[in-house]
Amino acid sequence: MKDRLEQLKATCDQDDEDVEIAVDNAAFMDEFFSQIEDIRNSIDKIDDNVAEVKKLFSVILSAPTSEQKTQDELEAITNDIKKMANNARNKLK
Numbered sequence: 001m002k003d004r005l006e007q008l009k010a011t012c013d014q015d016d017e018d019v020e021i022a023v024d025n026a027a028f029m030d031e032f033f034s035q036i037e038d039i040r041n042s043i044d045k046i047d048d049n050v051a052e053v054k055k056l057f058s059v060i061l062s063a064p065t066s067e068q069k070t071q072d073e074l075e076a077i078t079n080d081i082k083k084m085a086n087n088a089r090n091k092l093k
Helices: 005-014 026-062 068-092
Strands: none
Touching: 026 068
16 A cells, blocks of 8 residues: 555645635625624523523512512513514524
């Protein structure tokens, strides 16, 4: 069996140039990255809302009687989380 390691090393040393890939459809890529940014923003908002839900749960659990206002706020935030999660999921499909 012939040892071709030296030949491979010589070829690899010659390939140090940068490779440039031409993108024909720049508008498509801009739209793609815009959608990615929207999804990331949705995920960040979901994360913020989850933190708010944790705070509200702490308030509800620490209070002897829970206020209706707190429960309504919790329900509204939970609904927002569901809507944003479904929206992000649909964009990913």
